[in-house]
Amino acid sequence: MRTKTPILFLIPALSLICLIVIYPIMDTIYLSFLTPEGEFAGLRNYAEVLNSKEMLDLSRFPKTYPPWGILIHNAIWIALHLPLSLFLGLVLAVALREVKGSSIVKSMIFIGMVTPMVVGGWMVRFMFDKDIGIVNLLMRTLGLRWLADKTWTVWPELSLLATILGSVWMWTGFSMVIYSAALATIPKEYYEAAEIDGASALQKFFYITLPLLRPATLTIVVMTVLYELKIFDIIFVATRGGPGGSSNVLALEMYFRAFRYFRMNEAAVIAVLLTLLTLIPAIYIVRTAVRR
Amino acid sequence: MRFTKASVLKALLTLGAWVLALLWISPFLGIIMVSVRPVREVLHGWWVLRPFTFTWENFVNAWTGQLGTYPLYVGIRNSLIIATFSTILPLTVGALAAYAFARFSFPIKNLLFLTITLLMAMPPQVVAIPLFLLMSRLRLVNTYLGLVLVHSAWGTPWIILFLRNYFMTLPKELEEAARIDGASDFEVFCDIVLPLCKPALLSIVALQFTWVWNDFFFALILMMHPEKYVATQCLAFMKGEYHVPWGLISAGSVITMAFPIMLFFLLQKYYVRGMVGWLVRG
Secondary structure (H helix, E strand, C coil), rough: CHHHHHHHHHHHHHHHHHHHHHHHHHHHHHHHEEEECCEECCCCHHHHHHHCCCCCCCCCCCCCCCCCHHHHHHHHHHHHHHHHHHHHHHHHHHHCCCCCCCHHCCCCCCHCCCCCCCHHHHHHHHCCCCCCCHHHHHHHHCCHHHHHCCCCCCCCCCCCHHHHHHHHHHHHHHHHHHHHHHHCCCCCCHHHHHHHHHCCCHHHHHHHHHHCCCCHHHHHHHHHHHEEEEECCHHHCCCCCCCCCCCHHHHHHHHHHHCCCCCCCHHHHHHHHHHHHHHHHHHHHHHHHHCC | CCCHHHHHHHHHHHHHHHHHHHHHHHHHHHHHHHHHHHHHHHCCCCCCCCCCCCCCCHHHHHHHHCCCCCCCHHHHEEEEHHHHHHHHHHHHHHHHHHHHHCCCCCCHHHHHHHHHHHHHCCCCHHHHHHHHHHHHHCCCCCCCHHHHHHCCCCCCCHHHHHHHHHHHCCCHHHHHHHHHHHCHHHHHHHHHHHHHCCHHHHHHHHHHHHHHHHCHHHHHHCCCCCCCHHHHHHHHCCCCCCCCCCCHHHHHHHHHHHHHHHHHHHHHHHHHHHHHCCCCCC
């Protein structure tokens, strides 16, 4: 009698997941190996998609401005967005630790994480607008007229950068909160002992704080890379991947091919490629979950 | 009061932090400024404060859609319905499954758990096409039920993981005592375990509701009828013919953001715990 219980407890969740997550994943993989007529295509779809200029345009990268191909755009997202949000989150968490009323400041910064990314997309347009953008105002004050006098989201030179910077602004609250939580677990005695030994503030940071933040850093890296790979809403609203594909990324290209051009098999290929990329950070999550 | 070097430094740090925080949220202040003023006043920057006329006009227009945009009240209504049910359903099925993982042993338990964990990382795009076809066949496109099922299935894996870890921290003795008194597994779960889990359940409510409310992709592929658009869709498609209608967009953004932000400030402790709890061990 006891043995039947786990099955009864599991059935609702598992049937939901099987129908709406597992079966569609399998079907997408299957679709990616078919021709539009439904015949087996082997790896031909993959070869075609990977060889297209939309995916990787080495005639433009790195000689001239984007579009460089969505694979490169996604890579640039990680290369710029990851270090920026890690660094800003760490600086904020460390600086705010000693500050009066820091929890209110932290909440204000964290609002970006609670806000819909669709709003975030409009925010990007809003912040980088030539007339009403606050970043453009800043650039004008600094005398950088060529950056101040254009709306960043409609210029191929700047659209990718604008979406990335806007997203850093939204996402930094995440790394700050995780770092703050990790900082709170470091015992005060470590610092007191270091002070008795005459350690400077910098030494304390590099020899105590930073090494003890390693697990938190790993967590933030994994979650942030997943977020960057899946980025969709903010770009959809801010630029629609444009102009001329200059801020396009994998998730957006998949949507366009499937639901605008109805090229389902190519779209399935891009979805599978995106999934393979997310598996790299995902394996870390699985390892953490299992070690418990 | 004495001014030591340390106290001056601390005061400067505090001041700096507050300035930074204000700078950080200045785009939000900007959106609010634009939303409550006529567009002609903010054409050269919302920071220009003279003249300053207060108006509800943008909010009224965004809410009713009388300038030809999708009316936001429809989106907010749909989002409320969908987010509410998409929180209750996965919480129920996820809690049951999490209890099975935490307290029972059964064949392929580890493999199953691994798979469920892995699903948390999947991009929504990998299910999009078959899901759309499936929902079309079931006649669930443009229905609340269809989108609720999708969000529920998508949210269940992390809820299972989160609650399993929480259940494992609870002492077993209470449950065992209840079983000796003749309670069934289901009674133990409902009467003993769930009441102990209020903080964890609140964390899930806060996070899952926010994620569903903020979602755009699933709604985009499953809700094609404007009557069924959710709030994020109404907002994303708020476009003028020749120019960006900043008044409408800023008012619409403020309304759409208000719900998750209010929930966040209401359940802040649980929100952060839910986000941090299952990520940072220790």
